[in-house]
Amino acid sequence: MTRRKGLVGYLLLLPAAIWLGVFFVIPFYSLVATSLFDPSGSDVVGYEMTYHFANYADALREYWVPLVRALWYGALATFFCLILGYVLAYAIAFKAGRWKNLMLVLVIAPFFTSFLVRTLSWKLILADDGFVVNFLQFLHILGADGRLLATPVAVVAGLTYNFLPFMVLPLFASIDKIDPRLIEASSDLYANPVVGFFKVTWPLSLPGVVSGTLLTFIPAAGDFINVQLLGSPNQRMVGSVIQSLFTDANDYPAAAALSMILMILILVLVLFYVRRAGTEELL
């Protein structure tokens, strides 16, 4: 009996294992290998495997600015997503009543349109003669020739907009599970609403905060669409550098090395972050 159960388990794992093997392990191996190719080759004459670790140093030296910028923009977008997403998820979980399901559908609704089209429409919203810019100029927040497009503001706003649902959904799942009687108990025990939030609601929602920030930060830091459509070369993030190295410059070893650096950096940051959040003893 137990042996048969074991066999069934392995059979069930098989499709996922094949999928991961074909679409993750092999491409990953190829990426690692490419990052160590001799950079003097090209896709016309072919590459030679020379274990050229200098590719990494070269990529870092040359592209550290877009790399740091990507992490910075990703962190900013994650921060804004957390603020906006927390308020929204809290409202849906505790205040929406019978509108709960409808509001959740509305959070997901943007996914029915292409990512690209939605980002392009932001280009219209933030356009130089658009109402947002005009209004900000009217308020003298922007100068007469001030603009939003091709600024960090537009890029971070685009990132925030695009990855907000990834923040809201895990946050909602966590906040919705909190027993409202615990909040009553905290107010019975002399905690005013603000203290009650930070002592009870926030710690109990931490699992959602951790998964939401990861789901937002990782794709946001690697994104290149928002920079390309809403920013300018001055806001170049590492994602767009990698993309142009692969498709325009055809410098495969540098592109692969930069991809690896980005991946390792994010992995280290995530591990550090999860470890720290983990010590807070998630429920």
Next chain:
Amino acid sequence: MSQVAEGTDAPAADEEYGGLRLRNVTKSFGPFTAVDDLDLDVPRGAFFALLGPSGCGKTTTLRMVAGLETPTSGSITLAGQDITYAKPYRRPVNTVFQSYALFPHLDIHENVAFGLKRRKSRDVDNQVREMLELVELTSQARKKPTQLSGGQQQRVALARALINKPEVLLLDEPLGALDLKLRRSMQIELKRIQVDVGLTFIHVTHDQEEAMTMADTVAVMNAGVIEQMGAPADLYENPKSTFVANFLGQSNLIEGTITDRASDLVTVDMHGIGVSVPTGRSHTDGDRGWIGIRPEKVLIGEPGESLDAPGNTIPGGVLTDVSFVGVSTQYLVRMPWGQEIQVFEQNTGRRRLFRTGEQVELSWRPEYAFLLDHAQDASAGAQKADES
């Protein structure tokens, strides 16, 4: 404070009353009135029980005292202070919740310390240690609530509320989730702690036995109003309504017509048999009423047998059911008018066991009977009492 105007006979003005006072408190949820024009005085240091079936408004009353609900109208004062609209975190009241509502992300020590820390109390750790000692949980201080048993969680909830030394401690069916044996020992424990700390306890429960064993004053609530309030023995021995008669223990209620009202005795014609009830135990002004008698107050005997109950003798009964419980025997006797009367006889060994089908005579002392308003439903409160 216009409500005080009627209080010329009240023991003290609201500002001087040291206990908890509710005046004309009403709470409506839409068209449903959960609590209807409630007046209540709970003296300082009392162990007060609010007893009633689910949905009678007792929990709503408790939540209004805690500040978790706001009364639709009326006023609540505590130790002379009007707290009707005070925020829950600003009143000297703590609650032991039915679900315990322990904070799952904090350990037992931190849970108990929660209220003291919010009030920036000094020497929190030592106070918590003392409190955990009182509820015998010292060894569990660093565990999380989910690692404790139901009884232990209950004691944590109690400690977490008690440590703040509130003016009033509210207990919302705190023993409801425990099994019977644990519940009995927690009842004794709670009573002991209440005597030790001397705080006012308001205990909400639907378990009449729990209310009677623990509280010094019991208020029986039904449909948003208090039916009767008093010491447990008074409520049991002299209920004023059919609801109280049935909800607290069991009662035989027999229809009768009032034939005479003397200064000390009311005489009632009960299906052709004259019985009497002391005036102080008559709770109706009408011509008809329900004669009430507790099953253990009814004596059973052979026809013509002289029983120790001068006054009311009811002949012509036929035994329809006998259940031998051990400490007592429960008889069901069909009377000539068709009604079945319950009789509990203690198993003293001095009387023989009667058998089904035997002709018997019933008898009780007039001072044990009570007379209730005929307009009330004779089965009010009965089913709920069976459930608990």
